[in-house]
Amino acid sequence: MLRINDRISIPMDELHFDYARSGGPGGQNVNKVATKAVMRWTPADSPSLPEPVRRRLLRAVGPRLNSEGELIISSQRTRDRLRNIDDCLDKLRDLVLEAATPPKPRIPTRPTLGSKQRTTESKKQRSQTKKLRKPPSFD
DSSP: OEEOSSSOEEOGGGOEEEEEOOOSSOTHHHHHOOOEEEEEEOGGGOTTSOHHHHHHHHHHHGGGBOTTSOEEEEEOSSSOHHHHHHHHHHHHHHHHHHHHSOOOOOOOOOOOHHHHHHHHHHHHHHHHHHHHHSOOOOO
16 A cells, blocks of 8 residues: 555555666666566546546646556666665655645735836836937937
8 A cells, every 4th residue: 555645545456567677787687687667557547546636646747648548657766676666656656745735726916006116117218218229300
């Protein structure tokens, strides 16, 4: 069970892991042992996510989903398969935690009197600068 917070947990049977040979340092071990972890999860079909969290998560990771709707997270940070699995789970936990916190509502503000006056003054100054660039008219 992957525990996200006190209300959200994802059962491990929803997550599917594949393993491959990872690149990077490691000598002969890299050529022999499949330590790279690739995790697949379908967030749209997951019954463990509340609906608002699912919508925010799908909006956030939409471009990362494949054609079957699977979120693919991989890790080859270490030379140990179990540590790479833990790294994949940490990445998933971070993504779901970010989607679990609702966005703060925007409070619309209006410009202050001082900012309006400064804007007007800078526009007048800019207009005056452009007028001075023109050649004098003989009218």
